[in-house]
Amino acid sequence: MADMHRHEIDEVTCREFVELVTDYWEGALPEDRMELVEEHLVMCDWCKTYLEQMEVTVEALPEAGEREPVPEETERVLLSAFRDWKARR
Amino acid sequence: MSSAAFPIAVSPPTSAHIESRRSAEETRPLSPQELDESQLLTAIRGGDEAAFTELVGRYHGALRRFARIFGATEAVAEEIVQETWLTALQGLDSFEGRSTFKAWLFGIARNHARRRTERERRTVPFSSLAGDGEAEGPVVDSLRFQGPAANWPDHWSAAPRPWEDPERRLASLEAREHLRVAIAELPERQRAVVVLRDVEGLDSEQVCELLEISEGNQRVLLHRGRSGVRAALEGYMDG
Numbered sequence: 001m002a003d004m005h006r007h008e009i010d011e012v013t014c015r016e017f018v019e020l021v022t023d024y025w026e027g028a029l030p031e032d033r034m035e036l037v038e039e040h041l042v043m044c045d046w047c048k049t050y051l052e053q054m055e056v057t058v059e060a061l062p063e064a065g066e067r068e069p070v071p072e073e074t075e076r077v078l079l080s081a082f083r084d085w086k087a088r089r
Numbered sequence: 090m091s092s093a094a095f096p097i098a099v100s101p102p103t104s105a106h107i108e109s110r111r112s113a114e115e116t117r118p119l120s121p122q123e124l125d126e127s128q129l130l131t132a133i134r135g136g137d138e139a140a141f142t143e144l145v146g147r148y149h150g151a152l153r154r155f156a157r158i159f160g161a162t163e164a165v166a167e168e169i170v171q172e173t174w175l176t177a178l179q180g181l182d183s184f185e186g187r188s189t190f191k192a193w194l195f196g197i198a199r200n201h202a203r204r205r206t207e208r209e210r211r212t213v214p215f216s217s218l219a220g221d222g223e224a225e226g227p228v229v230d231s232l233r234f235q236g237p238a239a240n241w242p243d244h245w246s247a248a249p250r251p252w253e254d255p256e257r258r259l260a261s262l263e264a265r266e267h268l269r270v271a272i273a274e275l276p277e278r279q280r281a282v283v284v285l286r287d288v289e290g291l292d293s294e295q296v297c298e299l300l301e302i303s304e305g306n307q308r309v310l311l312h313r314g315r316s317g318v319r320a321a322l323e324g325y326m327d328g
Binding site for chain 1: 171256
C-alpha cells in the first residue's frame with residue numbers, strides 16, 4: 001500500500017534530491033522535474049540544509065588551488081627559453 | 090608578429106608602461122605581481138622577463154595539478170610543465186583570446202601530458218576509464234534514508250545537521266587541509282572534473298573538451314565528486 005502511494009504522487013524524495021543537486025544547478029533538468037525539486041525544497045528543511053552544505057563546499061573548493069613555488073631548475077630552463085624566443089622575434 | 094612589421098620604432102610595452110586602473114596620482118609603476126593576466130600577456134609579448142616569470146609562477150601549481158590528473162608522477166609533472174611553457178611561448182603571438190588563457194594553456198599541457206604518460210606507463214586514455222564503478226551507487230549512504238516500510242519512505246532518517254558558521258570555518262588552514270585530502274581521495278575521474286571545474290574554475294565546455302568526455306558524463310562525475318567532498322567535510326564540520 002505504502003509503495004503504491006509513493007508511485008502515485010508526483011514528488012521528489014530526499015533520496016532522489018541528493019542525486020539531483022548538480023543537474024539542478026546546471027539547469028540540466030526537464031522543466032517538470034525542476035519544479036518538483038523546487039517544491040521539495042520549499043517543504044524540506046533537511047534538504048535545504050543539504051543544499052547549503054553542497055553550496056559552501058563548492059565555494060570552498062578554490063581554496064584547494066594553491067600557488068606552488070617554481071623550482072630553480074624550471075625557472076632557469078624557462079628563462080633561457082624566453083630569452084631565445086625574444087631574440088628570434 | 091615580428092617587430093619589423095612596425096614602420097617606426099615603437100618601444101614594446103613593459104609592465105612598467107602599462108596603465109593601471111588606479112588613480113592618476115599614483116605614478117609608481119606596477120610590479121608584475123600587481124598586473125592582471127591580460128596586462129601580463131601584453132608585457133610578455135613586449136619581452137618583459139619579470140612578467141613572464143610572474144605568469145609562470147601563477148600557473149605552476151595549476152599546471153602541476155593538471156598534469157597529475159593524467160597520472161604524471163611529481164618528476165614527470167614538472168617536465169610536462171616545462172614542455173607546456175616551451176610550446177606556449179611558440180604560440181603566444183597567435184593566441185587570440187578566443188578561449189581563456191588558462192584553458193589554452195591546459196590544452197597544451199593536456200597534449201604533453203598524454204604523450205608523456207602514454208609513453209611511460211601505457212596509461213589508459215581518460216575517456217575510456219568509464220564503467221570503473223565511479224558512476225554507480227548513491228552519493229549519500231542509503232542508511233541515511235528511511236526504508237520502504239517506514240513512515241516517510243526515502244526521506245531522511247539521519248538528516249544532515251546544519252553547519253555552524255561554515256564560510257568562516259572552511260576558510261581555516263585546518264579545513265583547507267581536510268579539503269585537499271577529500272579531493273585526493275576521490276576516484277580519479279571525479280577528482281579530475283572537480284579539480285578543473287571547482288578548483289581551477291573552468292566551465293563545463295572547457296572541461297569536456299580537455300578530458301574528451303560528454304557533457305552528461307562530466308555532470309555525473311562533477312556531482313559525485315562534489316558529493317564526496319561534502320561527505321568528507323561533514324565529519325569535520327559536525328565535530
